[in-house]
Amino acid sequence: MTPTLRVGILGATGLAGQQVLAALEQHPWFTVVAVGASENSAGKSLGDALRDPSGASRWFADGRPQASLLSLPCLNDEQLLAQPLDLVFSAVSKEVAEVWEPRFAERVPVVSTASAFRYEADVPILIPGINDAHAEALHDQRRKRGWRGFIAPIPNCTTTGLAVSLKPLHEAFGVRTVMMTSLQAVSGAGRQGGVLALDVIDNVIPFIPGEEEKVERETKKILGHWDEPAPFTVSCTCTRVNVSDGHLEAVFVGTERRADTAAATAAMEGFGVDGLRGLPSAPDRLLRVDPDPFRPQPRRDRNAGDGMTVTVGRIRDEPALHGVKYVVLSHNTKLGAGKGAVLLAEWLTREAFIVGAA
Numbered sequence: 001m002t003p004t005l006r007v008g009i010l011g012a013t014g015l016a017g018q019q020v021l022a023a024l025e026q027h028p029w030f031t032v033v034a035v036g037a038s039e040n041s042a043g044k045s046l047g048d049a050l051r052d053p054s055g056a057s058r059w060f061a062d063g064r065p066q067a068s069l070l071s072l073p074c075l076n077d078e079q080l081l082a083q084p085l086d087l088v089f090s091a092v093s094k095e096v097a098e099v100w101e102p103r104f105a106e107r108v109p110v111v112s113t114a115s116a117f118r119y120e121a122d123v124p125i126l127i128p129g130i131n132d133a134h135a136e137a138l139h140d141q142r143r144k145r146g147w148r149g150f151i152a153p154i155p156n157c158t159t160t161g162l163a164v165s166l167k168p169l170h171e172a173f174g175v176r177t178v179m180m181t182s183l184q185a186v187s188g189a190g191r192q193g194g195v196l197a198l199d200v201i202d203n204v205i206p207f208i209p210g211e212e213e214k215v216e217r218e219t220k221k222i223l224g225h226w227d228e229p230a231p232f233t234v235s236c237t238c239t240r241v242n243v244s245d246g247h248l249e250a251v252f253v254g255t256e257r258r259a260d261t262a263a264a265t266a267a268m269e270g271f272g273v274d275g276l277r278g279l280p281s282a283p284d285r286l287l288r289v290d291p292d293p294f295r296p297q298p299r300r301d302r303n304a305g306d307g308m309t310v311t312v313g314r315i316r317d318e319p320a321l322h323g324v325k326y327v328v329l330s331h332n333t334k335l336g337a338g339k340g341a342v343l344l345a346e347w348l349t350r351e352a353f354i355v356g357a358a
């Protein structure tokens with residue numbers, strides 16, 4: 001299969017949009033033909049829009065963007081909508097997504113990093129290899145809304161590592177209760193609503209508005225049957241810490257059937273996702289267990305599998321909830337945003353949910 005689909009990116013200049021651009025560099029199936037951003041950037045080349053007024057670069061992803069991308073004009077929303085596209089990545093705020101994602105979805109599939117539609121009854125929150133069966137709901141969404149395309153969101157970046165690590169435990173033991181405290185990277189807040197460096201240096205911010213509710217709701221939706229959230233309870237405390245990339249989470253799990261350190265480790269180590277093989281952005285392993293008690297660490301482990309592998313460590317018996325506890329790390333702007341969205345688009349293309357124009 002060698003589809004070459006014409007791709008547009010809404011919010012290309014933001015932290016998540018830049019990760020989409022980086023993940024699409026030299027991509028064998030997808031070609032970026034148009035980029036969009038706010039009215040502040042519209043009319044500039046992408047290269048100019050990626051500089052602040054002082055001339056300093058706003059590029060946050062690894063490496064440098066390709067010269068051919070930097071010369072693309074930044075379009076406003078109406079102009080991007082008018083382009084002939086086969087697929088749109090949306091990496092804008094919830095408020096912008098609420099207005100524009102449906103307008104694009106009338107015409108083309110939209111793969112989104114935004115939360116605007118995640119909780120709608122006909123919108124699955126997808127992680128390839130974790131809840132593939134939920135993608136069938138996209139057919140209903142299309143039919144019901146009369147769209148040629150659809151909206152397919154990935155989860156909140158804090159949900160992703162938690163959901164991936166819970167999946168083998170839920171299959172093996174049945175999850176009953178989850179308690180989680182996150183230590184989230186600064187890049188997770190994006191640039192616009194971002195956290196000021198002066199506020200977070202030498203500090204921990206103990207509240208991220210809306211984050212705990214998102215993680216609690218999304219984890220149950222992803223790990224449940226379609227249309228029926230998983231029956232377990234999820235309770236979180238989400239904090240922002242002085243780390244650039246990589247969300248670390250301390251997770252305590254109560255299980256229906258007896259789980260101990262050895263059995264939980266075996267379940268996680270044995271968790272393979274054959275369905276991802278052959279997808280250009282798929283890691284060799286979606287989940288790995290590190291036996292070193294000093295790991296995972298954001299700086300050392302966030303780029304495992306080029307930022308697409310979730311790392312679990314410190315698996316121990318959990319006496320209070322009767323289950324296991326562990327620490328999990330995932331890359332918030334790669335697996336949790338740009339490259340995770342590209343992986344979902346690859347999976348949807350291989351499964352024929354996305355097809356190019358005839």
Ligand SMILES: NC(=O)c1ccc[n+]([C@@H]2O[C@H](COP(=O)([O-])OP(=O)(O)OC[C@H]3O[C@@H](n4cnc5c(N)ncnc54)[C@H](OP(=O)(O)O)[C@@H]3O)[C@@H](O)[C@H]2O)c1
Nearest residue numbers: 011013014015016037038041091092114188190191192337
């Ligand atoms: N950062 C993460 O780790 C992460 C992870 C998962 C999901 N997300 C989600 O991804 C989305 C983007 O987050 P981010 O962190 O990338 O935010 P960000 O860095 O603040 O970027 C926002 C982007 O939206 C653009 N934009 C603003 N108003 C617009 C409009 N009216 N039309 C089109 N584009 C507009 C901005 O363009 P200008 O440059 O012109 O202002 C910029 O490209 C959010 O929904 C966020 O929740 C982020």
